[in-house]
Amino acid sequence: MSLKKESRTDVQFHLAALRGDCDRLRQLLDTGKVHIDSRDRDGTTPLILAAAMGHTDCVRELLAQGADPACCRTTGTSALFFAAQGGFLDIARLLLDAGAAIDAPSSDGGTPLFVACQCGHLPVVDELISRGANVNSCMKDKATPLFIAAQNGHDNVCAALVRGGADLTAARCDRASPLWIAAQCGHHRVARTLLRAGAHVDQLRQDGATPLFKAAHKGHAAVVAELLKYNPELGLLPNGQSALHGAAMFGALSCVRVLAPAADRSLRNAAGHTALQAAAAARRPRVVAYLRALDQRDDTTYSTEQ
Template sequence: MSLKKESRTDVQFHLAALRGDCERLKRLLDTGKVHIDSRDRDGTTPLILSAAMGHTDCVRELLAQGADPACCRTDGGTPLFVACQCGHLPVVEELIRRGANVNSCMKDKATPLFIAAQNGHEEVCLALLSAGASVDAARSDRASPLWIAAQCGHQRVARALLAAGAQVDKLRQDGATPLFKAAHKGHAAVVAELLKYKPNLGILPNGQSALHGAAMFGQLACVRLLARRRVAAGNDVVAVTTLRNAAGLTPLQVAAQAGKRDVVAYLKQLEHS
């Protein structure tokens, strides 16, 4: 996108938006010398700057004077995206009230809900869901908001998404579920939330189970949760310890190969219990 050189007044306008100086913002708008959606060298508008910084008064004033809530930076980010990324709930609520599209997408198909989930902003996620955000809208690699929350260890966000009906076993393109990612990353609190929704505990399209993933990376707390749940789900201890991945290895063998001694010790104890 070709951008014209900023005037001195444009620069002042952007600085006022960035700093949250609402009075200065109004005075500059009153001069008639600035365009409400003027862009800096990166294609960023005053509304995007104020939204990113959480300056709710400036956001409200700019929207009242006709700023476009759907304006994009050169990389596709709108005011709603940057507010969701930074967790500025009042700004998010104001943008939604003014008609911002909660199901808009960036170039990689990530939605505002995905961005909020990735950054652990539970209240922002709830606001987006209340406004009609699609709970399972996935990025181009098919990662869902729940998947990214699980990978990042955001328990409260995962809980909110699950309560809103998120698919517990929605796969990313590599065949991994949210449970697998949480287990191999060691996010035991997220694993516990996911287990409430009866996720797949068996072998996944990626050739592993969540238990194998946890065992491989030495995530003992997750191994304990997953092994206990498999037993509670009707699998006896033998079935838990002999579950084989695509390479024909049990969780115990995977842990042994990776040198995860505490996991090996626990699984051996489980075998003999």
């Protein structure tokens, strides 16, 4: 996009929009010396600035005087994109009523819905979905609005997206699913929401790790507990480890405590180690002590029963 150099009046016009000064906007427009959609060197218009800063009255005035809601910056970001990012529901409604493209993407594929989900702005998310926003749009890396909401721990937004038809299995380029990313980040409420909606508990990332393995090795015991309710794979995974091995090797004792009673502690990983041996090799003394005590207790119980 080739943009002409801004005049002094253009700069004043942009500053008035940035500051939310409606009176000054009208004064400058009345001079006839500025164009309603004048752009700076990044392609930013007064409408985009007013929307980004949450100046509802300025947005209303600019639209009434003919500002184009379709104008975008050189990055592809529109006034609606910034209103959604800021959580400015009234401004988003004004722009949509004026004909703003609901799914207009930025250069990296992000839509207004995507950034509203990223920031956890549920009222804006609900509004965009109700007006037909594509809940399964994706970034260049294939991340969807559901993925980014899960990554950021916005369980209420995830629930809204699921109600709106979001694909629970849609994965990023590395095949990480929304559930997988929620597990990695330790968002147990998001994991609960996705699992209740039918997310596949063992959907693998490209490295062969399940959500359970990732939560276990990251030490997110609350996520592990949620996943265990859905009968996840506890045996060896394509990466040569089990979830218990992952927790043991990384010293995640809280996860070892949750997993050990349910898992086969005699299971050996690709290196031929049990979880106890893997913990010892990784110098995780607290995990070693716990697993040894558990084994000794089980041996005592078995002997008593005999």
